[in-house]
Amino acid sequence: MREQITQGIRESIRVKERLLEELPLLEQMARILFDCIRGGGKAIFFGNGGSAADAQHLAAELAGRFYLDRPSLPALSLAANTSTLTAVGNDYGFDHIFARQLPGVGSRGDVAVAISTSGNSANVIAAARLARRMGMITFGWTGRGGGELGPLVDYHLRIDSEDSPRIQEAHILAGHLLCEIVERRLFAP
Numbered sequence: 001m002r003e004q005i006t007q008g009i010r011e012s013i014r015v016k017e018r019l020l021e022e023l024p025l026l027e028q029m030a031r032i033l034f035d036c037i038r039g040g041g042k043a044i045f046f047g048n049g050g051s052a053a054d055a056q057h058l059a060a061e062l063a064g065r066f067y068l069d070r071p072s073l074p075a076l077s078l079a080a081n082t083s084t085l086t087a088v089g090n091d092y093g094f095d096h097i098f099a100r101q102l103p104g105v106g107s108r109g110d111v112a113v114a115i116s117t118s119g120n121s122a123n124v125i126a127a128a129r130l131a132r133r134m135g136m137i138t139f140g141w142t143g144r145g146g147g148e149l150g151p152l153v154d155y156h157l158r159i160d161s162e163d164s165p166r167i168q169e170a171h172i173l174a175g176h177l178l179c180e181i182v183e184r185r186l187f188a189p
Contacts, residue, residue, distance in 0.1 A: 011163070015170050018160040026174060029155055030181040032137055036111045037062075037182060042074035044106055044136075046098040046127055047115030050168045051141075052079035054115055058175040066179045070187040076105060078127070098127035108135030113175075116140075117167040119147020128152050141174065143167040 019026075033043060043062060045055035055077040062075035078098045079085070088100045106112065112131035116124045119142035129152055131138050140146075140153030143162055150156045159170040 011161075012166055012169050015159060015161045015163075015166045016173060019170050019173065021160075022157060022174075025155065025157060026177060029139055029157070029174075030178050032155070033111050033178055034182045034185050036109060036137065037073055038186065039109065040074075041107065041110045042076065042105075043111045043113060044076055044078060044102070044131075045113045045115065046078040047124060048079070048121050050164065051115035051117060051121075051124075051171070052077070054168060054172050054175065055079045055113070057172065058113070058179060061176070061179040062182070066176075066183045068183055068187050070183065073182070073186075078102070078105075095122040095126055098123050099130045102127055102130050102134065102136075106131060106134055106136055110136045111139060112136045113139045113141065114149060114153060115171060116147065116149055117143045117164045117171075119143065119145060119149035121149075125149055125152060141171050 045059050047055045056079060059075040059077040062073040078101045084101060085097050088097045092100055112128065114124045114128040125148050128138050128140060128149060138153040139155045140149045141157045142149055143159050146156060146158050150158065157174060159167045161167050
């Protein structure tokens with residue numbers, strides 16, 4: 001058991017250290033998200049399973065608070081409303097659960113953050129494609145391969161792992177860094 005725990009921690013550290021290689025991309029994403037929110041736009045997150053939880057988590061960090069007690073920032077997760085998800089899934093099919101929502105909440109210049117460890121989730125891909133057609137700025141967060149999602153987005157954060165838990169740990173770290181930068185640039189003295 002101890003060896004398994006040690007191995008998991010070491011692998012998580014290795015994956016996160018490799019995230020330093022994406023520093024220019026993370027800086028660019030932080031600038032884009034900051035400019036979007038400062039200019040009156042919003043951040044829209046979506047993903048399935050653990051990535052849905054990450055989408056909700058990061059939207060909450062912006063809409064609620066992160067480090068600072070400050071006004072709410074415009075952010076939402078398309079994975080959060082179970083009534084909408086199940087209604088759209090029932091009426092249009094699971095592949096449309098995010099894309100169906102986008103025209104009602106998204107606008108040109110908003111940032112759409114598509115999260116998929118494999119990069120091959122059909123519903124995430126459909127929403128990313130629609131977001132680009134709507135003139136949104138698209139971020140794709142995936143694992144090493146990038147899947148179909150990678151070439152479809154404006155900015156692709158590819159985590160150097162094929163292990164979903166390690167990928168998700170790096171996604172949430174990247175998301176926390178973006179939230180912190182946006183919050184501090186907008187509200188820190």
